[in-house]
Structures are given as C-alpha cells and as structure tokens.
Amino acid sequence: MNIADNLQNITTTLPKTVTLVAVSKTKPVSDLTVAYNAGQRIFGENKIQEMADKWEEMPKDIQWHMIGHVQTNKVKYMAPFVSLIHGVDSFKLLKEIDKQAEKNNRVIDCLLQFHIAEEETKFGLDEKEGIELLTSNDFAALKNVQILGVMGMATFTDNQNQVKKEFTHLKSIFENLKALNPAHSNFKTISMGMSGDYPLAIECGSNMVRIGSSIFGGR
Numbered sequence: 001m002n003i004a005d006n007l008q009n010i011t012t013t014l015p016k017t018v019t020l021v022a023v024s025k026t027k028p029v030s031d032l033t034v035a036y037n038a039g040q041r042i043f044g045e046n047k048i049q050e051m052a053d054k055w056e057e058m059p060k061d062i063q064w065h066m067i068g069h070v071q072t073n074k075v076k077y078m079a080p081f082v083s084l085i086h087g088v089d090s091f092k093l094l095k096e097i098d099k100q101a102e103k104n105n106r107v108i109d110c111l112l113q114f115h116i117a118e119e120e121t122k123f124g125l126d127e128k129e130g131i132e133l134l135t136s137n138d139f140a141a142l143k144n145v146q147i148l149g150v151m152g153m154a155t156f157t158d159n160q161n162q163v164k165k166e167f168t169h170l171k172s173i174f175e176n177l178k179a180l181n182p183a184h185s186n187f188k189t190i191s192m193g194m195s196g197d198y199p200l201a202i203e204c205g206s207n208m209v210r211i212g213s214s215i216f217g218g219r
C-alpha cells in the first residue's frame with residue numbers, strides 16, 4: 001500500500017468541483033503525515049478523542065472533519081478546532097455545537113446527516129425533519145453554527161441501482177432544502193461517497209467524498 005500513490009491516483013481522477021476528505025480513522029499519525037506531505041490538507045475522523053490527539057500532533061493548517069456520530073457531551077473537545085461536522089442529526093446536538101462554538105468565539109460549519117440507506121443502524125434525519133429544523137425559530141436563534149449542506153451514507157450493497165437511488169434521494173433532499181432559503185449561498189455541500197461507491201456518488205451530484213481504505217488501506 002503506497003499512500004502517496006493512492007492519493008495521487010484518486011485526486012487526479014476527481015473532478016475539480018469535488019472535495020476529497022481523506023478518512024484517516026484508526027490510522028497512525030505517520031500514515032497521515034505521508035498524505036500531508038503529498039499535499040492532502042483535509043482529514044476525516046470518526047472519534048472525537050482520536051481526532052483531538054491527532055490535531056495536537058499534526059501541522060495546524062490541516063482541516064479536521066468529524067464524519068462520525070457525535071455525542072453531545074463530547075462536542076466541547078473538538079469545538080476549538082473542528083473545521084466541519086458532517087453528522088448533525090438533531091437540534092439538540094446543533095444547540096450544543098452552537099454553545100461550544102460561542103465559548104470558543106467562532107462559528108462552526110456543519111452538515112445535516114440524512115438517513116438514506118435501508119439499514120436501520122445508520123443515523124440521520126428524514127427530509128421532513130430536516131425541513132422542520134431549518135425553518136424553526138429555535139434554529140434561527142443559533143448564531144454560532146452554519147449549515148453548509150447535507151451528508152449521507154448509502155446501503156452497503158453490490159446493488160448499484162439501489163445505491164444510485166439512495167444517492168439521488170439525498171441530492172433531491174439537498175435541492176429541496178436549498179430552495180427553502182435561496183439567499184443562503186453557503187448551502188452548497190453534498191457529502192456522499194466512500195471508497196466503494198464514490199464514482200457513482202459523484203455521478204449523482206456529490207461534491208465532497210469521504211475516502212479511507214482506498215488511500216490508507218484496510219482497517
């Protein structure tokens with residue numbers, strides 16, 4: 001496994017409009033450093049403590065994305081430095097992110113996570129809940145969070161038609177949410193696609209892919 005080669009092979013095939021999040025969860029800082037030296041600056045982690053440890057050790061021009069499920073009581077550990085939180089799936093969590101962002105005198109960027117897969121286990125809102133959240137007065141009162149778009153994970157299956165249907169669903173949720181507030185020009189991110197399905201995700205409108213094992217090897 002050559003991390004720098006893998007990274008280059010992927011980045012050269014990605015359209016310029018697509019942002020690559022290098023998913024480095026469970027991997028040692030030495031592996032991340034190889035990717036960093038090859039030019040990668042956006043890393044995705046799914047555990048807050050692990051991300052905070054790596055943030056302390058690594059260069060400070062890295063953008064750290066939290067791609068995993070977030071427990072409300074742990075938001076404070078990443079609030080000083082996190083660049084984008086992908087997995088926001090409740091108002092309660094968003095409110096805590098806002099509170100911790102305010103304490104750190106900053107605005108934290110977030111994506112709303114939607115449940116598009118068939119599997120019961122994956123977290124996320126449905127479209128109706130997303131609309132309710134974004135149009136609520138409670139949300140309007142939050143000054144230290146900004147919702148930049150949506151995130152979702154497709155079902156883990158070989159059935160390409162099903163995966164395509166799920167990605168297309170997320171794209172349609174994105175368009176419907178965007179239409180709620182056309183003046184909000186920062187609402188433009190669709191985070192979908194992983195090692196196994198990112199080309200299809202991009203075909204379906206993704207502009208942010210989260211790729212781990214195809215860069216760093218299996219976990």
Ligand SMILES: *Cc1c(COP(=O)(O)O)cnc(C)c1O
Pocket residue numbers: 023025046067068153193194195196210211212213214
């Ligand atoms: C681990 C993970 C990824 C990356 O998965 P790979 O199959 O290794 O590319 C992407 N998104 C989320 C939310 C993850 O937890």
